[in-house]
Amino acid sequence: MTRTRRLITVLGSNDFKTCNCEGIRNCNYIQEIFIKKYQQQIDEVLVLATGKAIEFNRSASKDNVDSYKLGLQETLEKIKEKEELSFNYKVMEVSKGYTEDKLWQLFNSLVEEVAMGDEIYLDLTCATNYQSLLIMNALNYLKVLKDIKINSIEFALALMDDLEVQQKLDKLPKTGLGPSFLDLTALNYLDEWTKAVDNFCTTGSFKELEEIFSVDQERLAVITEDKDNFFQDLEQLLKVLKDFDLKLKSCRGRELNDAALSVAKQLAKFDDKFNLNNQQLLPYIRLLSKLKFKLNGLAMNNGTELQNYFQILDWCLEHNFIQQGWTLLTENLVTIVSKEIGYNHNDEEVREDIKETLKYLHKKFQAWREGYQLTPVGIMNDREVFEQVLAVVDKKYPDFPRLYSKFLKSKQDIDRLGMKRNSEDAQGLKKYLGEYIEDVKKIISKDLKRLQKK
Secondary structure: OOOOEEEEEEEOOOOOOOEEEOOEEEEOOHHHHHHHHOOOOOOEEEEEEOHHHHHHOOOOEOOOHHHOEOOHHHHHHHHHHHHOOOOEEEEEEOOOOOOHHHHHHHHHHHHHHOOOOOEEEEEOOOOOHHHHHHHHHHHHHHHHHOOOEEEEEEEEOOOOOOHHHHHHHHOOOOOOOOOOEEEOHHHHHHHHHHHHHHHHHHHOOOHHHHHHHHHHHHHHHHHHOOHHHHHHHHHHHHHHHHHHHHHHHOOOHHHHHHHHHHHHHHHHOOHHHOOOOOOOOHHHHHHHHHHHHHOHHHHHOOOOHHHHHHHHHHHHHHOOOHHHHHHHHHHHHHHHHHHHOOOOOOOHHHHHHHHHHHHHHHHHHHHHHHOOOOOOOOOOOOHHHHHHHHHHHHHOOOOHHHHHHHHHHHHHHHHOOOOOOOOOOHHHHHHHHHHHHHHHHHHHOOOHHHHHOO
């Protein structure tokens, strides 16, 4: 998709003072300055103007020789000719917007004018208060509707050769355009960060966080000046969050706990940063505090693997990772039994023996109920494991064979796309996942600390 790089600017209806600014002498319109600045980037210029502004600035005025100036369209043509530029421009008449219908008309006109995938350079200097709000909301809407990208948002503080004003402006921090301008692009980035954090907390999706960091990292590195390793720690936090997200969604059981602990460890590094006195960083620090609160369950467990797995199961349930939840719950039951009998829960053969034993015991109970005998001959790799699992189930976890068979059935139901007869519906799979998570928590609550030491 070819992106059109478009400068959107608002034409005021005042009699603008002539000034020298950004290397341009006798500048009459703010549009001249922005075209000069972005002449290598922009393909089109869209000027939003009321009927009054268009009439007032349409063409050259010679009523007063001392205040003679070219009109906007003649000025733009002159710039194109002088600088040998090929950008297109359009002056779009808009209403003053003094009624709700007129506001929505302006909103929809702007939405229709912007094309799919446009890259926007925005000048809000001459926009009225409500126009600024409306334009920003329209562009946020277009990010979703037409996949646009906002490259800059700027506002001129002054456009006059006034010594007193310039002396005041010279005391302001330097911005991208110089002391006479405010660069508001950071507010757009902050909006993207806010939506990304909210989306992660609401849905568990890491994609938006990764995307905004990739486009904003250079600016963040500059404003942080790596104070207290803020940028470095933020970069590492997003890296471990991505690792946790990927391992959870791919059910990497052997690595998932370490990934969760890495997130908790990295979040802890921000504890002493919540008091940083940096106005540009403060909004990001507050967003990180929301992330920390959301992930606080992992940080509280101090490396206890089984507790973390239950926290992760709750995360799966909350964010509708139903397939991952059933897989983790099923395998977690095997881990509990493995720890109880004192075997390495990462040993593949041991895990298979435990699974076969649990399935056998459930079938044995069904056979007893139906009046026939069932023998475990030939189903085990290790008879000793079978006997130990049998003893643990008999003394401590009599419900485990039934639960394991139920979990396995639900997991297979998902694996087979719900194509089996009597498959559970989606709502039922989520409902029962939540209920069984709580059942297992209650069964092993007294043994959790003891099992963790094994």
